[in-house]
Amino acid sequence: MIFLCLLLFISYILTAPKDAVNAASVGLVLWYTRVLPTLLPFVILSNILMDSNYLQYLNKITAPLVSRLIPVSDNGAFVLLSGFLFGFPIGSKNCAALLASGKITRREADVLFIITNNISPVFVTSFILYTQLKLSHLSAVTLLILYFPALLLGSILLSTDARRTKDRTAFHAQKQPASGSQMNFKIIDTGIMDGFETLTRLGGYIMLFSMIASLLQKLPVPHILTLILTGMVEITNGIAMLPDSGLPQSVQYVLAVVYTAFGGLSGIAQTSSMIRDTPLSIKHYCIAKLLLAACCGLLACLVSQIFHL
Template sequence: MKRNLAGAGIVLLFAFMLMSPKAVFNGASEGLLLWFQIILPTLLPFIMITNLLVYTDSIHYISRIFGRLLSCIFKVSENGSFAVIAGFLCGYPMGAKVAADLIIGGYITEEEGKYLLSFCNNTSPVFIMNFIIWKTLGREELLIPSIFILLGTPMLLSFVFRRFYLKEEKYFCNQKKETRNRKKWNFQVVDTCIMDGFETITKVGGYIIVFSVILSLFQSLPLKPMLLQILLPSLEVTNGIAIIGKSKVIFDLQYPAIIGLTSFGGFCAAAQTQCMIQKTNISIFPYIIEKLVTAVVASIIAFLYLHII
Protein backbone atom coordinates (compact mmCIF):
# COMPACT_ATOMS: atom_id res chain seq x y z
CA MET A 1 0.00 0.00 0.00
CA LYS A 2 2.75 2.45 0.99
CA ARG A 3 4.74 1.53 -2.13
CA ASN A 4 1.71 2.15 -4.35
CA LEU A 5 1.05 5.55 -2.77
CA ALA A 6 4.70 6.54 -3.07
CA GLY A 7 4.79 5.41 -6.70
CA ALA A 8 1.63 7.35 -7.54
CA GLY A 9 3.06 10.45 -5.85
CA ILE A 10 6.29 10.23 -7.85
CA VAL A 11 4.37 9.83 -11.12
CA LEU A 12 2.22 12.89 -10.30
CA LEU A 13 5.34 14.88 -9.43
CA PHE A 14 6.94 13.89 -12.73
CA ALA A 15 3.84 14.95 -14.66
CA PHE A 16 3.68 18.23 -12.74
CA MET A 17 7.34 18.89 -13.58
CA LEU A 18 6.71 18.29 -17.28
CA MET A 19 3.84 20.77 -17.23
CA SER A 20 5.80 23.45 -15.33
CA PRO A 21 9.39 23.48 -16.68
CA LYS A 22 9.90 27.12 -15.68
CA ALA A 23 9.05 26.41 -12.04
CA VAL A 24 11.38 23.40 -12.09
CA PHE A 25 14.19 25.53 -13.52
CA ASN A 26 13.66 28.30 -10.96
CA GLY A 27 13.47 25.88 -8.04
CA ALA A 28 16.54 23.93 -9.13
CA SER A 29 18.48 27.16 -9.69
CA GLU A 30 17.60 28.52 -6.26
CA GLY A 31 18.43 25.21 -4.57
CA LEU A 32 21.73 24.87 -6.42
CA LEU A 33 22.78 28.45 -5.63
CA LEU A 34 21.83 27.99 -1.96
CA TRP A 35 23.92 24.82 -1.81
CA PHE A 36 26.91 26.19 -3.75
CA GLN A 37 27.11 29.65 -2.20
CA ILE A 38 26.17 28.89 1.42
CA ILE A 39 25.98 25.20 2.36
CA LEU A 40 29.08 23.95 0.52
CA PRO A 41 31.65 26.45 1.87
CA THR A 42 30.03 26.55 5.32
CA LEU A 43 29.51 22.84 5.97
CA LEU A 44 32.11 20.92 3.93
CA PRO A 45 35.19 21.94 5.97
CA PHE A 46 33.45 20.91 9.20
CA ILE A 47 32.39 17.57 7.73
CA MET A 48 35.97 16.81 6.69
CA ILE A 49 37.52 17.79 10.02
CA THR A 50 34.94 15.88 12.09
CA ASN A 51 35.59 12.84 9.89
CA LEU A 52 39.30 13.12 10.65
CA LEU A 53 38.64 13.52 14.37
CA VAL A 54 36.54 10.36 14.46
CA TYR A 55 38.65 8.26 12.08
CA THR A 56 41.91 9.03 13.90
CA ASP A 57 40.40 8.65 17.38
CA SER A 58 41.28 12.28 18.12
CA ILE A 59 37.93 13.21 19.64
CA HIS A 60 39.22 12.23 23.07
CA TYR A 61 41.17 15.51 23.14
CA ILE A 62 37.91 17.46 22.83
CA SER A 63 36.13 15.07 25.18
CA ARG A 64 38.74 15.66 27.88
CA ILE A 65 38.24 19.44 27.67
CA PHE A 66 34.44 19.64 27.45
CA GLY A 67 33.33 16.12 28.37
CA ARG A 68 32.88 16.49 32.12
CA LEU A 69 30.98 19.78 31.89
CA LEU A 70 28.62 18.61 29.14
CA SER A 71 28.20 15.21 30.81
CA CYS A 72 27.16 16.97 33.99
CA ILE A 73 24.60 19.14 32.18
CA PHE A 74 23.19 16.75 29.56
CA LYS A 75 24.11 13.36 31.09
CA VAL A 76 25.86 12.30 27.88
CA SER A 77 29.10 10.33 27.84
CA GLU A 78 32.38 12.20 27.33
CA ASN A 79 32.51 10.91 23.76
CA GLY A 80 28.92 12.02 23.22
CA SER A 81 29.87 15.57 24.19
CA PHE A 82 31.54 15.90 20.77
CA ALA A 83 28.12 15.50 19.10
CA VAL A 84 26.69 18.20 21.38
CA ILE A 85 29.39 20.67 20.29
CA ALA A 86 29.10 19.86 16.59
CA GLY A 87 25.30 19.80 16.63
CA PHE A 88 24.93 23.23 18.21
CA LEU A 89 27.71 25.02 16.35
CA CYS A 90 27.88 23.52 12.85
CA GLY A 91 24.20 23.36 11.81
CA TYR A 92 22.02 20.79 10.04
CA PRO A 93 22.69 17.90 9.60
CA MET A 94 26.03 17.79 11.45
CA GLY A 95 24.50 16.75 14.77
CA ALA A 96 22.93 13.71 13.10
CA LYS A 97 26.08 12.82 11.15
CA VAL A 98 28.38 13.04 14.16
CA ALA A 99 26.00 11.01 16.34
CA ALA A 100 25.78 8.33 13.62
CA ASP A 101 29.58 8.31 13.15
CA LEU A 102 30.09 7.89 16.90
CA ILE A 103 27.68 4.94 16.95
CA ILE A 104 29.33 3.27 13.95
CA GLY A 105 32.80 3.94 15.38
CA GLY A 106 31.87 2.30 18.69
CA TYR A 107 32.24 5.47 20.76
CA ILE A 108 28.65 5.60 22.05
CA THR A 109 25.67 3.29 22.34
CA GLU A 110 22.71 3.47 20.00
CA GLU A 111 20.46 4.63 22.86
CA GLU A 112 22.76 7.57 23.50
CA GLY A 113 22.75 8.29 19.76
CA LYS A 114 18.95 8.50 19.82
CA TYR A 115 19.10 10.86 22.79
CA LEU A 116 21.73 13.05 21.14
CA LEU A 117 19.64 13.23 17.98
CA SER A 118 16.65 14.48 19.98
CA PHE A 119 18.32 17.80 20.81
CA CYS A 120 21.73 18.10 19.07
CA ASN A 121 20.72 18.57 15.42
CA ASN A 122 20.12 22.31 15.14
CA THR A 123 20.53 25.45 13.05
CA SER A 124 23.96 27.05 13.38
CA PRO A 125 24.40 30.44 15.11
CA VAL A 126 25.95 31.79 11.88
CA PHE A 127 22.75 31.01 9.94
CA ILE A 128 20.64 32.62 12.66
CA MET A 129 22.71 35.80 12.57
CA ASN A 130 23.24 36.15 8.83
CA PHE A 131 20.06 34.88 7.23
CA ILE A 132 17.32 35.24 9.83
CA ILE A 133 18.24 38.41 11.72
CA TRP A 134 20.18 40.52 9.22
CA LYS A 135 18.81 39.42 5.85
CA THR A 136 15.20 38.41 6.59
CA LEU A 137 14.05 40.33 9.67
CA GLY A 138 16.46 43.26 9.60
CA ARG A 139 16.11 43.75 13.35
CA GLU A 140 19.43 43.42 15.16
CA GLU A 141 17.80 43.83 18.57
CA LEU A 142 16.39 40.32 18.12
CA LEU A 143 19.81 38.71 17.58
CA ILE A 144 20.59 37.71 21.16
CA PRO A 145 16.99 36.66 22.03
CA SER A 146 16.74 34.55 18.86
CA ILE A 147 20.02 32.74 19.56
CA PHE A 148 18.96 32.10 23.15
CA ILE A 149 15.55 30.77 22.08
CA LEU A 150 16.80 28.60 19.19
CA LEU A 151 19.72 27.09 21.11
CA GLY A 152 18.22 27.20 24.59
CA THR A 153 14.94 25.44 23.76
CA PRO A 154 16.52 22.11 22.67
CA MET A 155 18.84 22.31 25.68
CA LEU A 156 15.82 22.78 27.95
CA LEU A 157 13.87 19.94 26.33
CA SER A 158 16.85 17.59 26.64
CA PHE A 159 15.90 17.34 30.34
CA VAL A 160 12.56 15.90 29.19
CA PHE A 161 13.78 13.71 26.32
CA ARG A 162 16.52 12.07 28.38
CA ARG A 163 13.89 10.33 30.51
CA PHE A 164 12.91 8.21 27.49
CA TYR A 165 16.49 7.08 26.79
CA LEU A 166 18.36 7.01 30.10
CA LYS A 167 15.66 4.90 31.78
CA GLU A 168 17.12 3.90 35.16
CA GLU A 169 20.69 5.02 34.45
CA LYS A 170 22.02 8.34 35.79
CA TYR A 171 24.07 9.13 32.69
CA PHE A 172 25.53 7.53 29.57
CA CYS A 173 29.00 5.99 29.74
CA ASN A 174 31.78 5.77 27.17
CA GLN A 175 32.04 2.57 25.20
CA LYS A 176 35.06 0.37 25.82
CA LYS A 177 38.09 1.11 23.66
CA GLU A 178 38.07 -2.41 22.23
CA THR A 179 34.76 -1.75 20.45
CA ARG A 180 36.10 1.22 18.51
CA ASN A 181 36.92 1.04 14.85
CA ARG A 182 40.36 2.64 15.18
CA LYS A 183 42.55 3.47 12.17
CA LYS A 184 46.22 4.38 11.83
CA TRP A 185 47.11 7.88 10.70
CA ASN A 186 48.09 8.08 7.02
CA PHE A 187 47.07 9.96 3.89
CA GLN A 188 44.68 7.19 2.90
CA VAL A 189 42.63 8.16 5.95
CA VAL A 190 42.69 11.78 4.76
CA ASP A 191 41.51 10.67 1.31
CA THR A 192 38.70 8.64 2.88
CA CYS A 193 37.58 11.59 5.02
CA ILE A 194 37.64 13.96 2.03
CA MET A 195 35.62 11.61 -0.18
CA ASP A 196 33.14 10.95 2.63
CA GLY A 197 32.81 14.71 3.05
CA PHE A 198 32.07 15.23 -0.65
CA GLU A 199 29.57 12.36 -0.65
CA THR A 200 27.78 13.82 2.38
CA ILE A 201 27.66 17.38 1.06
CA THR A 202 26.46 16.15 -2.35
CA LYS A 203 23.58 14.30 -0.73
CA VAL A 204 22.68 17.39 1.27
CA GLY A 205 22.72 19.44 -1.94
CA GLY A 206 20.56 16.89 -3.71
CA TYR A 207 17.87 17.08 -1.04
CA ILE A 208 17.96 20.88 -1.08
CA ILE A 209 17.46 20.94 -4.87
CA VAL A 210 14.64 18.36 -4.78
CA PHE A 211 12.72 20.18 -2.05
CA SER A 212 13.35 23.57 -3.68
CA VAL A 213 11.85 22.24 -6.93
CA ILE A 214 8.81 20.87 -5.11
CA LEU A 215 8.36 24.18 -3.30
CA SER A 216 8.63 26.11 -6.58
CA LEU A 217 6.07 23.82 -8.24
CA PHE A 218 3.52 24.37 -5.47
CA GLN A 219 4.15 28.12 -5.56
CA SER A 220 3.41 28.15 -9.30
CA LEU A 221 -0.12 26.84 -8.76
CA PRO A 222 -2.77 29.43 -9.76
CA LEU A 223 -4.92 28.55 -6.75
CA LYS A 224 -3.34 27.66 -3.41
CA PRO A 225 -5.60 26.58 -0.52
CA MET A 226 -4.92 28.20 2.85
CA LEU A 227 -3.65 24.92 4.32
CA LEU A 228 -1.15 24.57 1.48
CA GLN A 229 0.10 28.13 2.00
CA ILE A 230 0.63 27.39 5.69
CA LEU A 231 2.49 24.11 5.06
CA LEU A 232 4.65 25.26 2.11
CA PRO A 233 7.39 26.97 4.20
CA SER A 234 7.95 23.75 6.16
CA LEU A 235 9.36 21.99 3.09
CA GLU A 236 12.76 23.73 3.13
CA VAL A 237 13.90 26.00 5.94
CA THR A 238 15.82 28.68 4.01
CA ASN A 239 13.18 29.23 1.34
CA GLY A 240 10.47 28.81 3.96
CA ILE A 241 11.89 31.59 6.13
CA ALA A 242 12.06 33.85 3.07
CA ILE A 243 8.40 33.10 2.26
CA ILE A 244 7.27 33.94 5.80
CA GLY A 245 9.46 37.05 5.85
CA LYS A 246 7.89 38.37 2.65
CA SER A 247 4.33 37.52 3.67
CA LYS A 248 1.78 40.06 4.87
CA VAL A 249 1.40 38.33 8.23
CA ILE A 250 1.79 40.72 11.17
CA PHE A 251 5.22 40.63 12.83
CA ASP A 252 3.79 39.36 16.13
CA LEU A 253 2.95 36.10 14.31
CA GLN A 254 5.69 36.22 11.69
CA TYR A 255 8.57 36.12 14.17
CA PRO A 256 7.29 33.10 16.19
CA ALA A 257 6.56 31.29 12.89
CA ILE A 258 10.14 31.85 11.67
CA ILE A 259 11.55 30.74 15.02
CA GLY A 260 9.38 27.61 14.97
CA LEU A 261 10.34 26.70 11.41
CA THR A 262 14.03 27.28 12.13
CA SER A 263 13.82 25.10 15.22
CA PHE A 264 12.11 22.31 13.27
CA GLY A 265 14.46 22.62 10.30
CA GLY A 266 11.86 21.72 7.68
CA PHE A 267 11.20 18.39 6.03
CA CYS A 268 14.28 18.83 3.86
CA ALA A 269 16.46 18.81 6.99
CA ALA A 270 14.54 15.74 8.23
CA ALA A 271 15.32 13.99 4.93
CA GLN A 272 18.99 14.95 5.28
CA THR A 273 18.96 13.60 8.83
CA GLN A 274 17.49 10.30 7.65
CA CYS A 275 20.30 10.12 5.11
CA MET A 276 22.92 10.62 7.86
CA ILE A 277 21.54 7.93 10.20
CA GLN A 278 20.61 5.29 7.61
CA LYS A 279 23.59 3.07 8.54
CA THR A 280 22.32 2.84 12.12
CA ASN A 281 19.11 1.36 13.52
CA ILE A 282 17.73 4.75 14.60
CA SER A 283 14.21 5.54 13.38
CA ILE A 284 13.52 8.99 11.94
CA PHE A 285 9.95 9.26 13.30
CA PRO A 286 10.82 9.90 16.99
CA TYR A 287 13.26 12.56 15.77
CA ILE A 288 10.55 14.32 13.75
CA ILE A 289 8.17 14.27 16.72
CA GLU A 290 10.85 15.64 19.04
CA LYS A 291 11.72 18.42 16.57
CA LEU A 292 8.05 19.36 16.20
CA VAL A 293 7.70 19.57 19.98
CA THR A 294 10.83 21.74 20.10
CA ALA A 295 9.41 23.97 17.34
CA VAL A 296 6.13 24.49 19.20
CA VAL A 297 7.91 25.36 22.46
CA ALA A 298 10.33 27.72 20.69
CA SER A 299 7.42 29.48 18.93
CA ILE A 300 5.57 29.97 22.22
CA ILE A 301 8.69 31.38 23.89
CA ALA A 302 9.25 33.76 20.93
CA PHE A 303 5.62 34.91 21.10
CA LEU A 304 5.84 35.49 24.85
CA TYR A 305 9.11 37.39 24.42
CA LEU A 306 7.47 39.86 22.01
CA HIS A 307 4.46 40.44 24.25
CA ILE A 308 5.91 40.22 27.75
CA ILE A 309 9.63 40.96 27.74
Protein backbone atom coordinates in the same frame (compact mmCIF):
# COMPACT_ATOMS: atom_id res chain seq x y z
CA MET B 1 -0.51 8.52 -2.47
CA ILE B 2 3.24 8.44 -3.05
CA PHE B 3 2.68 7.51 -6.70
CA LEU B 4 0.17 10.34 -7.14
CA CYS B 5 2.61 12.83 -5.59
CA LEU B 6 5.37 11.65 -7.91
CA LEU B 7 3.01 11.92 -10.87
CA LEU B 8 2.04 15.46 -9.84
CA PHE B 9 5.70 16.40 -9.48
CA ILE B 10 6.61 15.03 -12.91
CA SER B 11 3.61 16.81 -14.43
CA TYR B 12 4.79 20.06 -12.87
CA ILE B 13 8.27 19.68 -14.39
CA LEU B 14 6.80 18.92 -17.84
CA THR B 15 4.14 21.64 -17.83
CA ALA B 16 6.17 24.39 -16.13
CA PRO B 17 9.78 23.62 -17.07
CA LYS B 18 10.93 27.22 -16.62
CA ASP B 19 9.69 27.44 -13.04
CA ALA B 20 11.04 23.97 -12.24
CA VAL B 21 14.48 24.78 -13.62
CA ASN B 22 14.57 28.11 -11.78
CA ALA B 23 13.64 26.37 -8.53
CA ALA B 24 16.34 23.76 -9.08
CA SER B 25 18.85 26.54 -9.78
CA VAL B 26 17.88 28.36 -6.59
CA GLY B 27 18.38 25.19 -4.58
CA LEU B 28 21.76 24.45 -6.13
CA VAL B 29 22.96 28.05 -5.70
CA LEU B 30 21.92 27.91 -2.04
CA TRP B 31 23.84 24.67 -1.63
CA TYR B 32 26.93 25.94 -3.47
CA THR B 33 27.16 29.39 -1.90
CA ARG B 34 26.00 28.69 1.67
CA VAL B 35 25.84 25.02 2.59
CA LEU B 36 28.97 23.68 0.89
CA PRO B 37 31.54 26.27 2.09
CA THR B 38 29.98 26.42 5.55
CA LEU B 39 29.62 22.73 6.35
CA LEU B 40 32.28 20.97 4.26
CA PRO B 41 35.28 22.03 6.40
CA PHE B 42 33.53 20.93 9.59
CA VAL B 43 32.49 17.58 8.09
CA ILE B 44 36.04 16.87 6.91
CA LEU B 45 37.60 17.87 10.24
CA SER B 46 35.06 15.79 12.18
CA ASN B 47 35.83 12.76 10.02
CA ILE B 48 39.56 13.18 10.54
CA LEU B 49 39.18 13.58 14.31
CA MET B 50 37.07 10.44 14.64
CA ASP B 51 39.09 8.25 12.26
CA SER B 52 42.50 9.28 13.61
CA ASN B 53 41.45 8.79 17.26
CA TYR B 54 42.57 12.34 18.10
CA LEU B 55 39.04 12.98 19.28
CA GLN B 56 40.02 11.73 22.73
CA TYR B 57 42.29 14.74 23.25
CA LEU B 58 39.57 17.20 22.31
CA ASN B 59 37.16 15.40 24.63
CA LYS B 60 39.51 15.87 27.57
CA ILE B 61 39.05 19.63 27.16
CA THR B 62 35.37 19.88 26.29
CA ALA B 63 33.70 16.93 28.05
CA PRO B 64 34.14 18.18 31.65
CA LEU B 65 32.47 21.47 30.72
CA VAL B 66 29.63 19.97 28.67
CA SER B 67 28.82 17.25 31.21
CA ARG B 68 28.04 19.92 33.79
CA LEU B 69 25.16 21.10 31.59
CA ILE B 70 23.88 17.73 30.37
CA PRO B 71 24.90 14.20 31.44
CA VAL B 72 26.71 12.85 28.38
CA SER B 73 29.74 10.69 27.82
CA ASP B 74 32.99 12.15 26.51
CA ASN B 75 32.19 11.26 22.92
CA GLY B 76 28.60 12.38 23.46
CA ALA B 77 29.94 15.81 24.38
CA PHE B 78 31.57 16.03 20.94
CA VAL B 79 28.27 15.14 19.25
CA LEU B 80 26.49 17.78 21.31
CA LEU B 81 28.99 20.54 20.54
CA SER B 82 29.32 19.73 16.84
CA GLY B 83 25.55 19.56 16.40
CA PHE B 84 24.84 22.89 18.08
CA LEU B 85 27.86 24.89 16.88
CA PHE B 86 28.40 23.58 13.35
CA GLY B 87 24.73 23.07 12.51
CA PHE B 88 22.48 20.57 10.84
CA PRO B 89 23.11 17.82 9.71
CA ILE B 90 26.55 17.35 11.30
CA GLY B 91 24.98 16.39 14.62
CA SER B 92 23.14 13.41 13.16
CA LYS B 93 26.13 12.37 11.02
CA ASN B 94 28.59 12.35 13.92
CA CYS B 95 26.05 10.64 16.16
CA ALA B 96 25.54 7.85 13.63
CA ALA B 97 29.29 7.46 13.05
CA LEU B 98 30.14 7.19 16.76
CA LEU B 99 27.25 4.79 17.35
CA ALA B 100 28.40 2.57 14.49
CA SER B 101 31.93 2.46 15.95
CA GLY B 102 30.63 1.64 19.45
CA LYS B 103 31.90 4.87 21.01
CA ILE B 104 28.50 5.92 22.35
CA THR B 105 25.61 3.79 23.59
CA ARG B 106 22.40 3.22 21.66
CA ARG B 107 20.32 5.09 24.24
CA GLU B 108 22.66 8.09 24.29
CA ALA B 109 22.62 8.14 20.49
CA ASP B 110 18.81 8.04 20.45
CA VAL B 111 18.66 11.19 22.59
CA LEU B 112 21.58 13.11 21.06
CA PHE B 113 20.34 12.38 17.56
CA ILE B 114 17.10 14.19 18.37
CA ILE B 115 18.43 17.22 20.24
CA THR B 116 21.67 18.07 18.41
CA ASN B 117 20.46 18.20 14.81
CA ASN B 118 19.72 21.92 14.67
CA ILE B 119 20.11 24.81 12.24
CA SER B 120 23.43 26.54 12.87
CA PRO B 121 23.59 29.79 14.89
CA VAL B 122 25.27 31.54 11.95
CA PHE B 123 22.35 30.76 9.62
CA VAL B 124 19.81 31.86 12.23
CA THR B 125 21.47 35.18 13.00
CA SER B 126 22.69 36.10 9.51
CA PHE B 127 20.09 34.82 7.05
CA ILE B 128 16.89 34.63 9.11
CA LEU B 129 17.14 37.53 11.54
CA TYR B 130 19.46 39.96 9.74
CA THR B 131 18.77 39.44 6.03
CA GLN B 132 15.11 38.41 5.97
CA LEU B 133 13.29 39.64 9.09
CA LYS B 134 15.51 42.63 9.97
CA LEU B 135 15.41 41.62 13.64
CA SER B 136 19.10 41.28 14.43
CA HIS B 137 18.53 42.74 17.92
CA LEU B 138 16.67 39.52 18.79
CA SER B 139 19.62 37.25 17.97
CA ALA B 140 20.47 36.21 21.53
CA VAL B 141 16.92 35.57 22.67
CA THR B 142 16.06 33.72 19.45
CA LEU B 143 19.01 31.36 19.84
CA LEU B 144 17.93 30.78 23.44
CA ILE B 145 14.36 29.83 22.55
CA LEU B 146 15.54 27.61 19.69
CA TYR B 147 18.20 25.67 21.60
CA PHE B 148 17.15 25.69 25.25
CA PRO B 149 14.06 23.40 24.84
CA ALA B 150 16.19 20.80 23.04
CA LEU B 151 18.88 20.95 25.72
CA LEU B 152 16.28 20.70 28.46
CA LEU B 153 14.65 17.69 26.80
CA GLY B 154 18.02 15.96 26.40
CA SER B 155 19.00 16.69 29.98
CA ILE B 156 15.72 15.22 31.30
CA LEU B 157 15.94 12.07 29.19
CA LEU B 158 19.61 11.39 29.90
CA SER B 159 19.31 12.19 33.60
CA THR B 160 16.37 9.77 33.85
CA ASP B 161 18.49 7.03 32.28
CA ALA B 162 21.32 7.75 34.70
CA ARG B 163 18.98 7.45 37.69
CA ARG B 164 17.49 4.21 36.40
CA THR B 165 20.86 2.54 36.16
CA LYS B 166 21.81 3.77 39.65
CA ASP B 167 25.33 3.80 38.34
CA ARG B 168 26.38 6.79 36.28
CA THR B 169 29.19 4.88 34.62
CA ALA B 170 26.74 2.28 33.32
CA PHE B 171 25.12 4.95 31.18
CA HIS B 172 28.25 5.85 29.30
CA ALA B 173 29.54 3.85 26.39
CA GLN B 174 31.86 1.08 27.43
CA LYS B 175 35.47 2.02 27.20
CA GLN B 176 37.13 0.92 24.04
CA PRO B 177 40.54 -0.72 24.12
CA ALA B 178 43.24 1.90 24.16
CA SER B 179 44.60 2.59 20.70
CA GLY B 180 47.23 4.99 19.58
CA SER B 181 46.28 8.06 17.64
CA GLN B 182 47.45 8.16 14.07
CA MET B 183 47.42 10.61 11.21
CA ASN B 184 48.21 9.80 7.60
CA PHE B 185 47.10 10.80 4.14
CA LYS B 186 44.76 7.81 3.87
CA ILE B 187 42.73 9.11 6.82
CA ILE B 188 42.74 12.63 5.39
CA ASP B 189 41.72 11.43 1.93
CA THR B 190 38.91 9.33 3.37
CA GLY B 191 37.69 12.27 5.43
CA ILE B 192 37.68 14.55 2.39
CA MET B 193 35.89 12.09 0.11
CA ASP B 194 33.31 11.27 2.77
CA GLY B 195 32.74 14.99 3.29
CA PHE B 196 32.11 15.59 -0.41
CA GLU B 197 29.83 12.54 -0.64
CA THR B 198 27.80 13.78 2.33
CA LEU B 199 27.47 17.33 1.03
CA THR B 200 26.67 16.17 -2.52
CA ARG B 201 23.80 14.10 -1.14
CA LEU B 202 22.56 17.15 0.75
CA GLY B 203 22.73 19.20 -2.43
CA GLY B 204 20.44 16.75 -4.19
CA TYR B 205 17.87 16.96 -1.40
CA ILE B 206 18.02 20.76 -1.29
CA MET B 207 17.47 20.96 -5.06
CA LEU B 208 14.60 18.46 -4.96
CA PHE B 209 12.75 20.14 -2.11
CA SER B 210 13.27 23.60 -3.61
CA MET B 211 11.39 22.33 -6.65
CA ILE B 212 8.64 20.90 -4.42
CA ALA B 213 8.37 24.26 -2.64
CA SER B 214 7.99 25.94 -6.03
CA LEU B 215 5.25 23.47 -6.93
CA LEU B 216 3.35 24.28 -3.71
CA GLN B 217 3.23 27.94 -4.69
CA LYS B 218 1.32 26.95 -7.85
CA LEU B 219 -1.46 25.14 -6.01
CA PRO B 220 -4.91 26.83 -5.90
CA VAL B 221 -4.97 27.25 -2.11
CA PRO B 222 -5.06 30.33 0.17
CA HIS B 223 -1.80 32.26 0.34
CA ILE B 224 -1.34 31.72 4.06
CA LEU B 225 -1.65 27.95 3.58
CA THR B 226 0.91 28.08 0.77
CA LEU B 227 3.24 30.04 3.05
CA ILE B 228 2.93 27.53 5.89
CA LEU B 229 3.29 24.48 3.64
CA THR B 230 6.35 25.91 1.91
CA GLY B 231 8.09 26.63 5.21
CA MET B 232 7.30 23.19 6.59
CA VAL B 233 8.65 21.57 3.42
CA GLU B 234 11.83 23.66 2.95
CA ILE B 235 12.64 26.32 5.51
CA THR B 236 14.86 28.55 3.36
CA ASN B 237 12.15 29.11 0.75
CA GLY B 238 9.48 29.50 3.42
CA ILE B 239 11.46 32.10 5.37
CA ALA B 240 12.36 33.98 2.18
CA MET B 241 8.63 34.39 1.47
CA LEU B 242 7.85 35.96 4.86
CA PRO B 243 9.00 39.58 4.26
CA ASP B 244 6.67 39.97 1.26
CA SER B 245 3.78 38.02 2.76
CA GLY B 246 1.98 41.04 4.19
CA LEU B 247 1.73 39.37 7.59
CA PRO B 248 2.45 41.31 10.81
CA GLN B 249 6.08 41.16 11.88
CA SER B 250 5.15 39.23 15.00
CA VAL B 251 3.53 36.47 12.92
CA GLN B 252 6.52 36.39 10.56
CA TYR B 253 8.86 35.95 13.54
CA VAL B 254 6.80 33.13 15.06
CA LEU B 255 6.54 31.28 11.74
CA ALA B 256 10.29 31.64 11.14
CA VAL B 257 11.03 30.17 14.58
CA VAL B 258 8.61 27.27 14.03
CA TYR B 259 10.10 26.50 10.60
CA THR B 260 13.63 26.59 12.02
CA ALA B 261 12.86 24.44 15.06
CA PHE B 262 11.13 21.82 12.89
CA GLY B 263 13.76 21.84 10.14
CA GLY B 264 11.35 21.09 7.30
CA LEU B 265 10.65 17.87 5.42
CA SER B 266 13.82 18.56 3.47
CA GLY B 267 15.75 18.46 6.74
CA ILE B 268 14.08 15.21 7.73
CA ALA B 269 15.02 13.63 4.40
CA GLN B 270 18.61 14.82 4.73
CA THR B 271 18.77 13.54 8.31
CA SER B 272 17.40 10.16 7.23
CA SER B 273 20.22 9.88 4.71
CA MET B 274 22.78 10.58 7.46
CA ILE B 275 21.56 7.72 9.71
CA ARG B 276 21.09 5.00 7.12
CA ASP B 277 22.40 1.59 8.21
CA THR B 278 21.91 2.53 11.88
CA PRO B 279 19.08 1.60 14.29
CA LEU B 280 18.24 5.26 14.97
CA SER B 281 14.53 6.00 14.48
CA ILE B 282 13.50 8.76 12.09
CA LYS B 283 9.93 8.37 13.38
CA HIS B 284 10.95 9.33 16.91
CA TYR B 285 13.00 12.17 15.45
CA CYS B 286 9.96 13.58 13.61
CA ILE B 287 7.75 13.38 16.70
CA ALA B 288 10.36 15.14 18.83
CA LYS B 289 10.89 17.82 16.20
CA LEU B 290 7.16 18.56 16.04
CA LEU B 291 6.97 18.87 19.82
CA LEU B 292 10.05 21.12 19.93
CA ALA B 293 8.65 23.26 17.10
CA ALA B 294 5.40 23.76 19.03
CA CYS B 295 7.32 24.66 22.20
CA CYS B 296 9.59 27.11 20.37
CA GLY B 297 6.56 28.64 18.65
CA LEU B 298 4.92 29.36 22.01
CA LEU B 299 8.13 30.94 23.30
CA ALA B 300 8.37 33.02 20.11
CA CYS B 301 4.82 34.30 20.70
CA LEU B 302 5.89 35.38 24.19
CA VAL B 303 9.01 37.11 22.84
CA SER B 304 7.00 38.94 20.18
CA GLN B 305 4.70 40.29 22.88
CA ILE B 306 7.56 41.34 25.15
CA PHE B 307 9.40 43.17 22.36
CA HIS B 308 6.16 44.59 20.84
CA LEU B 309 6.75 43.26 17.34
